[in-house]
Amino acid sequence: MHNFKSSLGRGRSFWHIIVQLITVFLVAFLVAILWINLNRNLQQLGIQFGFDFLKQQASFDIGETPIAYKPSDTYSRALWVGLINSLRVAIAGMFLATIVGIFAGIARLSDNWLVRNISVVYVEVFRNTPLLLQLLFWYSAVFLSLPNTENKISFFNIVYLSQNGVQFPWFKLSSEFFALLMGLTCYTGAFIAEIVRGGIQSVPKGQWEAARSLGLKPSLVMRLVIFPQALRVIVPPLTSQYLNLTKNSSLAIAVGYPDIYFVASTTFNQTGRAVEVMFLIMFTYLTLSLTISVVMNFFNRMVMIKER
Amino acid sequence: MNWLRKNLFNTWYNSLLTVVCLALLFWVARSVLNWAITQAQWEVIGVNLRLFFVGRFPPTLYWRVWIALALASALLALTWGVFFSKQRVSSLRIIFFSLIGCSILFFLPLDLNTRLWLQGIVILIFAAFWFGGRLSSAIASWLSLAWLLSFSLVFWLIGGGFGLRSVPTNLWNGLLLTLLMAGVSIVLSFPIGVLLALGRTSNLPVIRWLCILYIEIIRGLPLIGILFFAQVMFPLFLPGEVRLDRVLRAITGLVLFSAAYMAENVRGGLQAIPRGQIEAAKALGLNASLVVLLIVLPQALRIAIPAIVGQFIGLFKDTSLLSLVGLLELTGIARSILAQPQFLGQYAQVYLFIGLIYWLFCYSMSLAARRLEKQLVHEK
Numbered sequence: 001m002h003n004f005k006s007s008l009g010r011g012r013s014f015w016h017i018i019v020q021l022i023t024v025f026l027v028a029f030l031v032a033i034l035w036i037n038l039n040r041n042l043q044q045l046g047i048q049f050g051f052d053f054l055k056q057q058a059s060f061d062i063g064e065t066p067i068a069y070k071p072s073d074t075y076s077r078a079l080w081v082g083l084i085n086s087l088r089v090a091i092a093g094m095f096l097a098t099i100v101g102i103f104a105g106i107a108r109l110s111d112n113w114l115v116r117n118i119s120v121v122y123v124e125v126f127r128n129t130p131l132l133l134q135l136l137f138w139y140s141a142v143f144l145s146l147p148n149t150e151n152k153i154s155f156f157n158i159v160y161l162s163q164n165g166v167q168f169p170w171f172k173l174s175s176e177f178f179a180l181l182m183g184l185t186c187y188t189g190a191f192i193a194e195i196v197r198g199g200i201q202s203v204p205k206g207q208w209e210a211a212r213s214l215g216l217k218p219s220l221v222m223r224l225v226i227f228p229q230a231l232r233v234i235v236p237p238l239t240s241q242y243l244n245l246t247k248n249s250s251l252a253i254a255v256g257y258p259d260i261y262f263v264a265s266t267t268f269n270q271t272g273r274a275v276e277v278m279f280l281i282m283f284t285y286l287t288l289s290l291t292i293s294v295v296m297n298f299f300n301r302m303v304m305i306k307e308r
Numbered sequence: 309m310n311w312l313r314k315n316l317f318n319t320w321y322n323s324l325l326t327v328v329c330l331a332l333l334f335w336v337a338r339s340v341l342n343w344a345i346t347q348a349q350w351e352v353i354g355v356n357l358r359l360f361f362v363g364r365f366p367p368t369l370y371w372r373v374w375i376a377l378a379l380a381s382a383l384l385a386l387t388w389g390v391f392f393s394k395q396r397v398s399s400l401r402i403i404f405f406s407l408i409g410c411s412i413l414f415f416l417p418l419d420l421n422t423r424l425w426l427q428g429i430v431i432l433i434f435a436a437f438w439f440g441g442r443l444s445s446a447i448a449s450w451l452s453l454a455w456l457l458s459f460s461l462v463f464w465l466i467g468g469g470f471g472l473r474s475v476p477t478n479l480w481n482g483l484l485l486t487l488l489m490a491g492v493s494i495v496l497s498f499p500i501g502v503l504l505a506l507g508r509t510s511n512l513p514v515i516r517w518l519c520i521l522y523i524e525i526i527r528g529l530p531l532i533g534i535l536f537f538a539q540v541m542f543p544l545f546l547p548g549e550v551r552l553d554r555v556l557r558a559i560t561g562l563v564l565f566s567a568a569y570m571a572e573n574v575r576g577g578l579q580a581i582p583r584g585q586i587e588a589a590k591a592l593g594l595n596a597s598l599v600v601l602l603i604v605l606p607q608a609l610r611i612a613i614p615a616i617v618g619q620f621i622g623l624f625k626d627t628s629l630l631s632l633v634g635l636l637e638l639t640g641i642a643r644s645i646l647a648q649p650q651f652l653g654q655y656a657q658v659y660l661f662i663g664l665i666y667w668l669f670c671y672s673m674s675l676a677a678r679r680l681e682k683q684l685v686h687e688k
Contacts, residue, residue: 020514027518034545041544112322113315114329128621128670129663130628133639137663140646141656247530254632261532274540281533282525289528 038275045272053271054079060266062258064174075267082263083284089177089259090246090288093184097245098238100185101192106222108197119193126190132251134187139179139255146175176257180249188245195237199230231303239296246288260284343656352651353661360662363481363641369473373484374425376465379458381429382436387455388676389440390448391683397441406434459495462488477555481636483665485555489637490624493562494570494616500563501570502609506600508571509578519571526568532629535561539633558630566623573619577612578604613684617677621670628666638662 042049054076061071062081066088069081107119126134143163147153152162160167165174173181203226211225212218250261261281268277317323353360362373409430413423440447466488468474480488507519526534538561542552552560581604589603631640642662645651651658 016512020512023515023518037547038544041548044548110325111315111318112325112329114326114333118329118333124671125667128625128674129666130625130639132628132631133659133663133666136639136643137655137659141659144653144655243528247528250530250532251629251632253532261530265536268540274544278533278537278541281536282529285530285533286525286528 042275047272049275051276053273053276056271058267058270060270062263063256064177064258075271078263078267079260079280082258082260085257086246086249086252086259086261086284086288089180089184089252089257090249092181093188093245093249094242096181096185097188097192097241100189102196104189104193105196105200108193109200123190123193126186127194131183131187131248132254135180135183135251135254138182139176142182143175143179174257176252176255179255180252180257183251183255184245184248187248188241191241191244192238195234195241196230199232199234200226202233203229228303232305235296235300235303239293239300242292242296243289246292247285250285348657349654350657352645352654352657356645356651359482359641359645360638360665361482362484363636364479365481365484366475366479369475372465372468372472374429376462378425378429378432379465380462382432383454383458385433385436386440386447387451389437390444390451391440391680393441393444397437399438402434402438406431409434459491477553480555482641483638485630485635485637486624486627489555489559489562489627489630489635490620492559493566494620494623496559496563497566497570500567502574502605504567504571505574505578508575523568523571526565527572531565531626532632534565535629535633537561538564554633554635558633558635562623562627562630565626566619569619569622570616573612573615574608576615577608577610580611581607610684614677614681617673617680621673621677624669624673625666638665 055074057072058075058078059071060078062069062078064085065081066084067081069077104119104122107115108123110116110119143165146161146163149162149164152160152167154160158169163175165172165176166178207225207229208221211221216224249259252259253262253265256262264277264281268274271277316326358367362370365373410427413426413430416423416426418426464470464472466475466480466484467477504519504523507515508523510516510519535558538557539554542557542560546552585603585607586599589599594602627637628639630637631643634640636644639662642658646655646658
């Protein structure tokens with residue numbers, strides 16, 4: 001009996017190893033073919049693989065430079081500028097989208113009919129149209145139709161709106177940045193609203209009743225009792241929304257905001273180095289995704305139920 | 309009155325909220341109406357209506373597009389009818405709704421030919437729905453075959469060849485291209501996604517890790533990056549003689565992308581299958597591949613249907629990114645129309661119009677997904 005079992009086990013693991021070896025062989029074969037083709041094609045184009053070109057002069061201008069940059073700087077400097085621009089819009093977007101999403105999510109559960117339905121309309125409109133279209137709309141239809149800098153619209157003499165962007169008392173946002181930020185915020189906010197609604201609805205009804213019978217005001221019930229419990233359901237899908245937002249920030253190219261993808265594709269247009277640029281894009285976005293995942297996992301562990 | 313008091317003015321802060329919201333809504337509605345009636349010029353939509361829907365597809369061959377549309381929508385209605393065959397919808401109601409649909413179409417400001425085609429399609433849809441509901445048991449097993457067949461048939465009708473005049477891919481534009489791209493990508497990514505999901509849950513470490521590597525790399529990248537990869541790098545990876553056209557490269561990019569997401573949806577379905585099912589199947593003497601094929605996959609795919617519809621909605625929206633790599637699908641054709649000097653600056657009208665088209669499709673699909681989900685839970 002013992003013998004039979006072990007022989008069966010051996011037979012099986014033997015086949016398992018064979019199947020895996022064949023898979024490895026096939027994948028390696030495919031990669032090799034592609035690699036040979038790539039090398040031959042690159043040779044024909046007269047390009048040699050390598051990242052030396054990053055030290056060359058970029059000689060293109062970037063519209064928005066949070067760190068000092070001029071066209072005579074290197075490609076790597078230009079890519080850094082792009083990365084910082086990406087981070088700027090992604091972080092601001094996550095922050096604003098969370099706020100919008102929480103408000104819209106709570107509004108959807110409000111007992112005021114009007115507030116509830118405004119939130120429904122907001123969510124259904126923004127979730128069911130392409131983000132790219134929304135970005136184009138914000139940029140072309142909203143910002144380009146605003147008056148020029150001489151006749152800018154002012155709100156109480158604090159905030160000024162014009163074609164060139166939004167002017168706050170202590171800083172100025174370009175129209176490209178603002179259009180991208182608005183697009184990302186409204187789009188992701190609609191998704192987050194649904195997540196928040198689901199999270200709040202997942203808290204058992206008894207918790208509401210118990211909190212109210214303790215004499216807490218409705219706003220305190222939400223803040224102290226319901227929301228902390230809802231967070232446990234909210235945080236995991238929220239993480240994937242943050243990841244989506246960061247990836248979607250690459251649509252900046254549609255409105256001309258110089259993020260990492262935009263700068264990388266300009267670099268490709270000038271140098272023709274498709275492979276290296278693709279590696280750079282992959283490396284950047286995978287690092288960003290991984291960072292967000294790690295941070296959010298840490299946050300998730302904080303809000304999880306602590307057993308005492 | 310009672311309703312008002314209960315829903316809008318039950319406490320003082322709710323009353324305040326209501327008043328503020330009403331004022332805001334009034335202001336927004338007034339400025340939008342003012343813009344739409346006095347400032348906006350809507351000719352840009354009417355003049356370019358054909359471009360939005362079928363682009364530069366040869367007008368003499370429109371009948372092929374109409375037949376393809378009729379085929380696809382009839383099959384969709386048939387499937388819908390089969391799925392919801394348990395809830396009998398009375399024949400009278402179906403006739404009533406199809407009559408209403410036809411009479412609405414009759415008054416649309418379109419040319420006679422278009423209206424006739426549309427009315428025919430509406431009647432076909434309701435008829436197919438009726439058939440699906442009545443003859444569900446006879447049709448159900450043939451549905452997937454019918455889908456596959458009609459899929460190739462649609463392609464033949466649009467692309468031509470085999471006796472029909474062929475239409476080069478650069479003339480496939482507008483909504484037609486958007487629908488084709490989304491449909492092709494989801495269908496082609498389905499088998500790859502299922503294989504990847506099975507690979508990711510397999511107990512062979514090498515296969516599992518290869519699948520995880522693929523899925524996670526693709527899911528970590530933005531779609532525009534993958535489309536860039538497909539447009540620029542594919543020609544470099546292929547031998548010099550092979551030339552893929554732009555549409556084909558874009559389809560490959562979309563398939564590579566959506567296969568990874570499909571794999572995750574299918575994996576969700578796989579994980580929802582109780583272990584007992586697998587053990588029971590093994591106890592019946594089925595071998596490993598038969599267990600997967602006959603017991604696990606059918607159940608897993610059934611569970612994954614709502615998620616796959618959700619993914620299709622996402623993909624449908626994502627096809628707009630193809631305009632950034634030079635394809636003239638709905639967004640692309642809108643941008644090219646806006647680039648013409650006589651329509652300069654009429655962004656808002658055009659974007660609102662195509663936004664409405666996208667919205668109609670996505671919203672109806674998300675409603676369908678919700679109903680399906682309910683139905684699937686109900687049947688359990």
